[in-house]
Amino acid sequence: MTEDPPAERSADRSADRSADAPPVDQPADRPGDPESFVAENLDRYASTQGVLPERLESIGETYREQGCLSREQLYDIAYESSTRSAYHVRNNPEERCREVTRNVLTVEGDFSKIQLIAGLRGFKAPTASCVLAALDGDRHAVVDTRVWASLERIGYLDGRKESFDAADYVAMIEPIRALAAETGYRPVTVGYALFAYDAHVREGTLH
Incomplete structure (x- = not known):
């Protein structure tokens, strides 16, 4: 998460910040256009090894x-x-x-x-x-290590995880539903896009 700039930071450095930078309480890497983010990564999903x-x-x-x-x-x-x-x-x-x-x-x-x-x-x-x-794909999504990593990468969750329990599912499905509401896609579809996003950007192997 981004933080408020320290009080001692100079006015000159503050002025250098881009006018369209995200607010301090919004992660800098959160998609600027969530709908395009989902659509773009859905196109990639077919080339992944995700569920059919x-x-x-x-x-x-x-x-x-x-x-x-x-x-x-x-x-x-x-x-x-x-x-x-x-x-x-x-x-x-x-x-x-x-x-x-x-x-x-x-x-x-x-x-x-x-x-x-x-x-x-x-x-x-x-x-x-x-x-x-x-x-019920209108309420739920397939989640796993890749989905968690994508949600962490775009600022909805903190820290990486490799194993998950019911509480972790709740932690993931809430931002997935938020993205679904914002983009008009079903939660299950958003989940597929998040899976594909991690497969696209991750360097090295999954585990």
């Missing part, structure tokens, strides 16, 4: 029609998120998968929804976010 939006949309439609998801349907979501760890999902009892995803429809609060899904094997917060994004 069409696949999540299809599973979400099934979820809303059935009122729950089977173990195999949850496996499909987890596989989209992480091919390496998706096999853990198959260690969940079938009825528990249906019970949890049925209850997600009625429980209130983002934290509670993520925490409920994360009670299933194979579903840490990032993978659990895929379930919510599939269910």
